[in-house]
Amino acid sequence: MGRVGIIGVGQSKFVRGYPGSIRELAFEGFKEAVEDAKIGTKDIEASIIASAPEYDKQRSPAGVIAEYLGLIPQPTFYIESVCSSSSTGLKVAYSMVKAGLHDVVAIVGFQKMSEISSSESQERMGRGADIQWESPFGTMMPAYYAMYAQAHMAKYGTTLEDLARIRVKAATYGQINEKAVYRKEVTMEMFTDPESNISAPVARPLRVGDCCANADGSSCIIVASEEKAKAMCEKPVWILGIGAASEAVNMAGRDLLTGLSVGIEAGKQAYEMAGLGPKDIDVAEVHDCFTIAEMMAYENLGFAKPGEGKDLIASKETYKEGSIPVNVDGGLLSKGHPIGATGGSQMRTIVLQLRGDAGEMQVKDPEIGLVHNIGGVGLYGNVTILGR
């Protein structure tokens, strides 16, 4: 059985309050990917639609969106794993192509977080984890990650300044990414300036500046069998390794609080499958929903030893010119995090990097890239390794 290649990538601009419906939003990322692949909708044999359903008013959105994109009567499948939905979709698409069921599959991720009112959204945020045993205490996403930050700081001496450096890097690239929702500069001074919103506490020790930007957006990745990819595409990017893992939803069921076990496990699987290691990665996209999440990803993926992630960012090794550039598109922190679209957007960034099409964000001549996409608070993890 041959390889599976990515032949087209696309994403909408990530924005606050998208002025259209979910099907129109999905159309934007999809159209860009189809045009990038230089194919027609009839070439796509199946579609995978990915989002987090709690933000949708439309029940079972796959059919509605597939129809709007001109993808009927082909089969369409709805895939969900919260913030990692579209990279889970990629794994399912990979399996379909490998199994010989379909030769060309489109994964369309979307989220219109402004589809529901902000009070409805607040209510849903309270149900983000174990609703029976944790939510009655009043938990929120930032507070869970704040607990990871607190544990990491206690064990390794990581500081709030170390975390702020990650946001400053994200904002550096968010400013040059025209698809990003947050395009402003963030400085170290803002984190200590009581007048700046960046320094306002959200869930101590995390501050506003440590949290990603909510956004509406869509993404699309088109994969094909080796034979079709070679015939249809000049510069296919190959899926070399693909790993996935899950973890206990309740914090009480977890042994590790200074890293995400799903990132470690999915990374191990992906490296093993690709026959590669952390030193082989030339450019990476990691799931920086919070600054601490990027710090842990450095360590969980082997870019740094446990506790040494802070040295990697302090020495700017994860900047574009460094030894392992990470999130040089602004990441979730500045580019934005439209839940169901995020994994596909990360894939797009790496594909553009490997093809040499990343413009101002281009890293020098990368051959191997990695995508690390987490769902929930380390509930699901997908790591995908891509190569030219």
Place this chain on the structure above:
Amino acid sequence: MAKKEVDDRFKKFGTVSFTAISKTNDFITYLEQGKVMGTRCKDCGAVFFPPRSDCSKCLQSNMEWFEVSGTGRLVSFSELTYGPVGFENDLPYIIALVDYADYKVFGRIAKGTPYEDLKVGMGLKAVSNTLPDGQLNYVFTTP
């Protein structure tokens, strides 16, 4: 015909409960009695907190209750300055994870404990707690 009695004790758990019916409803009655309880599998001995009615180790459903007692170690914590809908009147509050060696317990730090007084690794006890409106939960206090 007499209306069937519904055992919805679990709706009393926490500031806002999202669950009403569970096979672990006795947990609420124990809280009323001042006890924080977990479950142990009578067949394989696996210990669970939060309590479960079915064992994920041996797949049997033969559980007994045990009391969470003694002092655990604070693994981590966070103070929330924003909360979900329904928790506005509790703000600010601190959530925490405490390790009892055989199991861990996730919950809240007792109201009035300053954030600055907490240190990862310190000893804490879980005690049952009644909220102003009569809802029940448990909180961690210094022994």
